[in-house]
Amino acid sequence: xxxxxxxxxxxxxxxxxxVTGLIVKRLxxxxxxxxxxxxxxxGNERDESGNLIxxxxxxxxxxxxxxxxxxxxxxxxxxxxYSPHLAARIEGNPVEMKRVEEGYRVLADQYDFITMEGSGxxxxxIRYSGPGNPEYKSAQDxxxxxxxxxxxxxxxxxxxxxxxxxxxADAGLGTINAVVLTAEYMKAKKMRIKGxxxxxxxxxxxxxEDNLVMCEARTGxxxxxxVGEDERELRIDARNLMNLYE
Numbered sequence: 001x002x003x004x005x006x007x008x009x010x011x012x013x014x015x016x017x018x019v020t021g022l023i024v025k026r027l028x029x030x031x032x033x034x035x036x037x038x039x040x041x042x043g044n045e046r047d048e049s050g051n052l053i054x055x056x057x058x059x060x061x062x063x064x065x066x067x068x069x070x071x072x073x074x075x076x077x078x079x080x081x082y083s084p085h086l087a088a089r090i091e092g093n094p095v096e097m098k099r100v101e102e103g104y105r106v107l108a109d110q111y112d113f114i115t116m117e118g119s120g121x122x123x124x125x126i127r128y129s130g131p132g133n134p135e136y137k138s139a140q141d142x143x144x145x146x147x148x149x150x151x152x153x154x155x156x157x158x159x160x161x162x163x164x165x166x167x168x169a170d171a172g173l174g175t176i177n178a179v180v181l182t183a184e185y186m187k188a189k190k191m192r193i194k195g196x197x198x199x200x201x202x203x204x205x206x207x208x209e210d211n212l213v214m215c216e217a218r219t220g221x222x223x224x225x226x227v228g229e230d231e232r233e234l235r236i237d238a239r240n241l242m243n244l245y246e
Contacts, residue, residue, distance in 0.1 A: 002108040003245035005194070006163040008118040008154065008186075010178035014170045015199040017056045019227055020117045021063035022234040023166075023241065027113050028066050030238035035111035036060045039100045039157055040088075040119055040126055041074045043081030052077040056117065068111075075103045085125040085152075095127045095152055097160060104161055113245055116163060118154050122182055122191075127152035155189050164192040164246045171198040171226065175211040176218065183219040194244040195224035202228065 007023070009016040020036065027034035036057060044052045057073035060066075076095050078087035088094040107114050118124065128151055158165060165186065169179045179196060186193055196215060202208055203226075212223050224244065225236040234241070 002111055002114060003242075004104075004108070004114040004116060004161065004163045005245045006116045006118060006158050006161075006165045007168060008122045008158075008165055008182075009120070009168040010170070010175075010182045011121045014168060015227070016117055016168050017059055018063075019168045019197055019199055019234075020115055021060040022227065022231070024060055024064035024066060024115050026234045026236065026238055026241055027115070028064050030242075032242070033110070033112040034064070034066055035068050035107045035114045036064070036066065036073050037104055037107055037114055037116045038074050038119070039116075040076040040078065040084035040095050042078045042084055042087045042119065044077050044079055046079065052079060060117075072103065072107060075099050083125055084119055085128040088127065097152055097156065100157060101160055113242065116161070118157075120154075122154055122186055124154045125151070126154060126157065155186075155191060158191055162246075164194045164244065166194055166224070166244060167196045167221075169196060169198055169215070171201040171205075171208045171211060173207065175208075176214045179215045180218050183221060192246075193219075193221050195222050198223055198226045200229060201226035 007016055007020045024034050024036050038056055041054055041056050044055050047053055054070050054074045054077055057070045061068060061070055076084065076093065078084060078091055080087045080090060084095060167179065167182055169175050183193060198212060216223055225234055
């Protein structure tokens with residue numbers, strides 16, 4: 001039976017895709033069938049034929065060595081490097097939960113472990129306009145006209161697929177605040193957090209070492225791994241990594 005894990009972060013550009021690639025690589029090298037999945041990817045470039053290239057998926061496939069087709073990794077691609085809800089509002093093709101779920105279930109029938117990466121931080125709007133929800137031009141429009149049943153936030157995807165989570169954070173200044181706020185929000189929303197990974201970690205740096213201790217103490221969640229600059233391996237036992245998946 002396939003198991004899954006959702007990778008979220010304390011914000012944008014903290015290295016989720018980089019760390020996710022190392023996670024998938026660790027699983028692949030352990031001899032299990034590992035897959036990567038992401039509901040919506042923004043900021044993609046186009047090839048010579050004008051087709052969008054799924055940048056995050058291509059990166060993970062290259063780093064991890066898996067042979068999964070990139071077409072199965074990301075059901076929604078956008079060119080603009082915006083939150084998916086805004087990219088879709090401009091470019092069209094808003095995210096449909098049914099399609100995201102179906103793509104995940106197809107992989108679940110083929111792979112042992114699915115690592116799903118989120119977009120941005122945990123409070124990322126995936127869809128905020130489209131059929132049943134009018135376009136908006138102001139905060140008042142949002143308050144007056146929107147149908148909550150037509151919104152999709154990252155947490156909705158996590159709950160629909162019933163996935164446990166791993167939080168990736170930058171190890172530097174501000175980490176304690178970012179990790180604790182993310183963890184407290186996720187706990188309040190009944191999301192299961194299995195661990196934290198600190199990226200850009202410098203062993204022996206007194207502030208970063210203290211950040212690790214404080215994040216664990218304040219959240220009650222273990223730091224399961226740290227990742228240094230330009231590392232090519234995730235320093236975690238493969239069996240311990242697999243135990244994070246459900």
